[in-house]
Amino acid sequence: MTVGTHPTAATHPGGTVLTSPPQDAPIDRATEAARKLIDALQRTDRDNANLDRVAEELNSIVAHLEQHAPEVEERLIDMWNGEGVTRHDPVTGRENAIAPPVVLEGLEDGSVQGVVTLTLPYQGPPGHVHGGVSAMLLDHVLGVANAWGGTAGMTAQLSTRYHRPTPLFVPLTISGKFISKEGRKVHTVGEIRTPDGEVCVSVEGLFIDKTIPRPR
Amino acid sequence: MTVGTHPTAATHPGGTVLTSPPQDAPIDRATEAARKLIDALQRTDRDNANLDRVAEELNSIVAHLEQHAPEVEERLIDMWNGEGVTRHDPVTGRENAIAPPVVLEGLEDGSVQGVVTLTLPYQGPPGHVHGGVSAMLLDHVLGVANAWGGTAGMTAQLSTRYHRPTPLFVPLTISGKFISKEGRKVHTVGEIRTPDGEVCVSVEGLFIDKTIPRPR
Structure with missing residues (x-):
């Protein structure tokens, strides 16, 4: 599910990072330590x-x-302020220990792409990535792809196909691409590939161009 | 994606816990602390x-x-031994800090069901559950539903529909039910409902009855 208007989508193409890069901040170091934990x-x-x-x-x-910790309502306002939108989600969020995190770049061909190596906490079948984890990562990547394509929306439908087991411990390439928009319907595709280029999981997403307002 | 034959699927219906219950073990306490962290x-x-x-x-x-920590190969053998299958996954695993964890029961009507309250780390849109997280949870619940229905398999296709935003901070009911098996094709459905019974997310899964061997 996308997170409203992506704050860096307006920046120009060709390798621009679409997720928040690591900062030399104590919260980044503490979260990275929690991830290792x-x-x-x-x-x-x-x-x-x-x-x-x-x-x-x-x-x-x-x-x-x-x-x-402040009250959750207060914290929510702060989380959704400015670049915060890219710092807390469970896929790319530098401040979320659940996130691997995936780091995505916007490419000139209109797609977004990132490389990530997943370890034991993301395991489903023995030695392989949990199918639900693949779906989670792809849903988010499609949301970022929409932002890179100049649109946004909430996930309405996600069709995920599993072609072969996705291995742990190797650098996987995750990509997404905005395809078309008809009225408020946004069509987006994505996939997860092995280092050899084999497609493990592919996904088609339908998004609806609407957002939940940010807390203020 | 299911995790092979579910070790507790053979136990009799009517409220039997299909995921590993909490144990009075140090690893459970340490993982629960990491979850809070x-x-x-x-x-x-x-x-x-x-x-x-x-x-x-x-x-x-x-x-x-x-x-x-032992070598990963050695650890994998241990993880997949006996009930270990239900203790490490990122959805129900008591020994996985990423897992909320969801606790599922097998019901007499053939379905499996659990109640879970999700907090900030699972956030997508402001104050709501990340669409990818919903897909992840449902994929796993469908796998357990298959086990409860007496079968097993790897996810081949997962079609997730988002009907309304799924709220954080309220007890959500997640359920799954094995529907039919034709040859090696297993059909399973599931949904996430609010405390008021409104369906936020529904899913249809196609699983193929094959497994990845456990490490030995």
């Missing part, structure tokens, strides 16, 4: 890593962060 | 929470966990 928790030895102590330390950090 | 990092005050110190502490925990 999610992965390390999947990999560590269950019986030998003193996980009770780890849980205690993490809960202590959580308590500290919550002490400094 | 992901959320707290989205909510905390960027300028006032000493995030550099938080990043340092998290990186120190990560280094500790990685010191105790």
Whole structure:
């Protein structure tokens, strides 16, 4: 689902980053550490890593962060201010530990594209990417492709086809391209390819040109 | 995408939990703390929470966990052993901090169902669930529905329709139901409803009855 008007869509083509680049900011460093934590928790030895102590330390950090958290309504206004739109989503968001994050570039042929290597937290079948994760990533990439194509909209329909299992641990190329707009209906396609160029997942999206207002 | 034969699908109907219940285990407590951390990092005050110190502490925990992590190949064998199949996925996995986690029950009418409240890390449009997240959750729920229906398979096609924006912060009901099997083709449907029973997202899935072997 797209996130309203993309703030960097108006910038000119040819390699412009359509998602928020990493900043030399403490929140980026803390979120990147949390991302590594999610992965390390999947990999560590269950019986030998003193996980009770780890849980205690993490809960202590959580308590500290919550002490400094404003009300959600207030936080929402801040999140949706300016470039914030690209910093919190679960696919490209630098400030979202769930996001791998995917970094997309807008290309001159009108498509957007990024390369991402997925690890254990994104696993579905053994050693392969969860089909739902592929759908999630593609939905978002199509939204950015719409922005790059000069439009926007909310997902109305997403048709995802799985051609072959998508491997973990290799650099996958994810791409999306705005195809056409008829009235308020926006048509967009995308795919996930292996490093050898094999298409693992392809998607067709129908978006409706409307948005949910930003909180103020 | 389903995860092979579901280990609890053979248990009898009427409220049997089809995903791994929480265990009084240190890894469950540590993962739950990491889940809270992901959320707290989205909510905390960027300028006032000493995030550099938080990043340092998290990186120190990560280094500790990685010191105790076996090789990935070895870890994969362990992950896929027994009930492990339901503990690591990004939707229901108690040992995956990305998972909300969704807890599903198998009902006597043949469906599976769970209730989940999603927060900021799962946000797409302002105050609403990311369309890709909805697709991810439903893909997995359909896989569990197949298991509950006595079959299994990999996602071949997933058609997701978005009827209205899905709100954050309210208990959503997610359900799936195995419909039919013709040869190796498995048909399954699912939806996400608000507490008022309004359908926000519906999905039709086509699965192919084949699996990727578990690592040994």
